[in-house]
Amino acid sequence: MEIVPLDSAEEVGALGADVVETAVRGRPGAVLGLATGSTPLPTYRELIRRHAAGSGPSYDAVRCFTLDEYVGLPAGHPESYRATIARELTDPLGIPAERVQGPSPDPGGLATAGERYEEALVAAGGIDLQILGIGSDGHLAFNEPGSSLASLTRIKTLTEETRRDNARFFGSVDDVPRHVLTQGLGTILRARHLLLLATGAAKAAALAAAVEGPVSASCPASVLQLHPHVTVLCDGAAAAGLARREHYREVYDAKPAWQGL
Ligand code: F6R
Numbered sequence: 001m002e003i004v005p006l007d008s009a010e011e012v013g014a015l016g017a018d019v020v021e022t023a024v025r026g027r028p029g030a031v032l033g034l035a036t037g038s039t040p041l042p043t044y045r046e047l048i049r050r051h052a053a054g055s056g057p058s059y060d061a062v063r064c065f066t067l068d069e070y071v072g073l074p075a076g077h078p079e080s081y082r083a084t085i086a087r088e089l090t091d092p093l094g095i096p097a098e099r100v101q102g103p104s105p106d107p108g109g110l111a112t113a114g115e116r117y118e119e120a121l122v123a124a125g126g127i128d129l130q131i132l133g134i135g136s137d138g139h140l141a142f143n144e145p146g147s148s149l150a151s152l153t154r155i156k157t158l159t160e161e162t163r164r165d166n167a168r169f170f171g172s173v174d175d176v177p178r179h180v181l182t183q184g185l186g187t188i189l190r191a192r193h194l195l196l197l198a199t200g201a202a203k204a205a206a207l208a209a210a211v212e213g214p215v216s217a218s219c220p221a222s223v224l225q226l227h228p229h230v231t232v233l234c235d236g237a238a239a240a241g242l243a244r245r246e247h248y249r250e251v252y253d254a255k256p257a258w259q260g261l
Pocket of ligand 1: 038068142
């Protein structure tokens, strides 16, 4: 695991955009896994800025999978992750809706939605780069504490903490759905490269537990320690709880440029 402590959320966004662009330049038909939430927004905005300025790669063959989805929202709800990712990233990059797929919250098919999503991932050849955020309770995607480290995509129930954290998108905690479809931790481990973004003091304890604590279902993001290629980009506030943060920065500063992230 490579942990890169940076000075600000903007720096996380700029380096995050570099990682995404490197994946797309390296494989024009790259399959990207996309998290929603606030943390990836500086990365997404930077990708859009570069695309608009003509300096980004071509997204003509890129395919995307959203990481998770709320269950129970009316179709087309602006806070559904499908609508959010279209608005915040894929529409501005010119990636058409048919090349963006997510777990389907259609009420008639919930029992098989996870299985169908897993099949679609396999048919696409797997995810090349999976962008992730971390919950203040250590959740990864919507795998809340206690989730199986081997789990695949399925329906889950959000904790009160996560519903409170996400109430800012809905106006009231009562409007935040209780259920979600989410990639499992085992699904996440199948992606070839994982990019975890963490910014702000509210993430400091969860990030420290995830990367320096024991691997445990009590901190779902600690499953990242089992993956051979993880890049963690964090700002100073999120890095504050890391015992080895100075060492991580030294390693990054001493890294030969040819190695990349
Ligand atoms: C979003 C997701 C969640 C978020 C996490 C952090 O697709 O799967 O795990 O990444 O809740 O959310 P923010 O970035 O809003 O703090």
